[in-house]
Amino acid sequence: MDVGYYLNDEDKKELLEAILGQKKFHNLIKEVQHYHPFDFDVDSMEVIDGLKFDTVTPKNDIVTATGIDLKIDDKFSVRYITRYFNGNVEDTSDFFIGTLINERTVENSKEYHLIVFRAANEQTVSIIENTLTDEVIVANKETESKFKEEYNYDENYYPGQLLEQVNAEGFFDGCLAGGYIYCGKNCGGYPACDSSKNGINALDNCCKTHDCCYTKYGVDYKHCLCDQTLCDCS
Template identity: 30%
Template structure:
């Protein structure tokens, strides 16, 4: 397994210098659910980037726009701790067909004066009694196919797991600017262990599962494994490891877990 191979390389390098017992200060993310009925699907579809994504997906599975429903909607604010100009805030929504054969994860984010639109689109296509799975990513007007594979096994499991829970709980006291006040952050983080929701053991600020710090070193899925490698990359001064963030971005690209989209938003621009 790739992850085990990389970890063994870390463990066996004699010239590795450990950066003390500190944990890499990663992504801190807060937010609140929005009532789905307050989100106007047609308004979202009028956005040029969203419209382009829908047009691309319809090449693989045809459907009517009115069939898309709001599965989840939220406000969010996040930053990479101790990294300048990493604060981004905005709104997100997950649109999907009832049978989940098509879904769009949409993020509208602001960073200073810059406005960004990040969309990941998924479609399941039927062909000769087989199902195929496609993942598209859009940034601006550019839409790329990043994954095409049979829809079975692990691919099926990871995609459908996105519909098991909503991203954020409803927080009536949520407001933008929470991350400007350290005393307020803890009260608004939905996950008190510092890990992103969904059972992650390595993804999120102060989130780790190091065996030498009481953990068992395990991961819950492929994205969690990417975060683990990212943490190890930053934990050690190893002169053969460059571009920890770039490696993280490449690592999460093929996966359909919602956490991958937020990692790309904050680490990959």
């Protein structure tokens, strides 16, 4: 159900200017420097990827978003997302996700210390740390590669395209077309926590996590943190 296309050079330039003017971006950089000392150099930043897209949430909200991935150095990268829901451009929000990965060898096997930094406002930077095995890193790369290969790229895409299609065609009750197991109104639900069956793609797995979150904590859990987690995931 997703649709989108790559950012052109003008889009990237405009987005980079917006990023560099944001206090929360510089707050994130400063926080990362406590864990990974480095000299931040704007000219050395590398744009890895950039995409503008529409996607649908399990609650049938249409998210129109623009995202760009930046390589800061060999260990640290930043993803910037700006988005709005259901055509409400006035309510656009944005956030930064920084990922720091340190490789180390433990008992002749590689493992990776992962630190994720999230800056959604100018006051705080949240941090999550985890340790991943080499197998998990490889699996994640394969999943990301498959997602990029199978994504619905449309060179004629324009922001809000999916919303217009939905308004014209309407949504049906049930799983999304294309074989989705967890995405869609009344699709998946409470079995998501117990099922060992993975979704058909990365988005479907995000929906599985979302369904499980609702099952465990209810719709009012920490001011809809389940929904926020889904949006960050997708």
